[in-house]
Amino acid sequence: MIPLYKVLTIFGYCYLAVSAMKDNCHCGKQLNRLLSFIPHKEEYCVIDNSKVITTDDTNNEQTGKMVEIIAGTYFVGTNNPIFVVDGEGPKREVLLDSFYIDKYEVSNEEFAAFVSSTGYTTEAERFGDSFVFEGLLSQNTKNTIKQAVAEAPWWLPVKKATWQHPEGPDSNITSRMDHPVVHVSWNDATAYCSWLGKRLPTEAEWEAACRGNISDRHYPWGNKIMPKDQHKVNIWQGEFPLRNTMEDGYKSTSPVTTFPQNKYGLHNIVGNVWEWTSDWWMTNHSHDQQSNPTGPPSGTNKVKKGGSYLCHKNYCHRYRCAARSQNTPDTSAGNLGFRCAMST
Secondary structure, three states: OOOOHHHHHHHHHHHHHHHHHHHHHOHHHHHHHHHHHOOOOOOOOOOOOOOOOEEEEEEOOOOOOOEEEEEEEEEEEOOOOOOOOHOOOEEEEEEEEEEEEEEEOOOOHHHHHHHHHHHHHHHHHHOOOEEEHHHHHOOOHOOOOOOOOOOHHHHHHHHOOOOOOOOOOOOOOEEEEEOOOOOOHHHHHHHHHOOOEEEOHHHHHHHHHHHHHOOOEEEEEEOOOOHOOEEEEOOOOOEEEEOOOOOOOOOOOOOOOOOEEEOOOOEEEOOOEEEEEEOOOOOOOOOOEEEOOOOOOOOOOOOEEEOOOOOOOOOOOOOOOOOOOHHHHHHOOOOOOOOOOEEE
């Protein structure tokens, strides 16, 4: 499969970068950021996790909204990859030390406290634009956009789309303070975690937590997307990208406390928003057991996990524990957020 970015018109993207950056144009960097965001088509895999572990819900101020994952041996990846080029396989054993991971994705309220305390400015604010799903935009905002990607016309670079204005300047988060913060890059997420004395989870930690002590299952809760006809995840229902029937109750993000998904008490670990991990992207994984793997020492893209509210089986079947994707560390979008981790 030829990556979509290899067939895109570079001129069009450079035009977007120039128009977005205006007097402070770094066309090459902005170009990479935009190209990085083009989504993949459908993938599918089977996961396995045979290790039984326990969790500890603490009352400590720093870890009170975190779950402890006990040290042990876990399985990540799969021996039945569908999207082979994405490095979903092989199934492999990892030895992890104990760690904490947030029960919930970081919310707008929590990120606002960080910005208020530090004066931090996100990369979307500095670049001047971020990606938004077309179906969430007002007509006035749509009218301001002159370019789109032919292969994914539902994703539009919107000027002044930021974490405070997720669908552009005529939107706000007043009624969404308990929703996950979006339009945050990997660099933004890392800054927030560091402020709290935390960090992003490694991909292996994230996947171990996601599986929730259930082996050989696609999702944190099992193999069926709707066990007992109950919605377990915020994803797209209907025909993507034309009609979202919102059978799960949400058109875009949902509050971070919705959809408890596994035995560890984690919410929205799949669906809702993509979540950054600390690892640099790689696709060639060793079959040998690895101890606390952290990915390669350097790279171009960072690993993101979990899928989002825009995922649909016929478009982006990536709301699975073993699914993975990547973006450059300065990329942001309206379906990309994070949760923190911390060593014990």
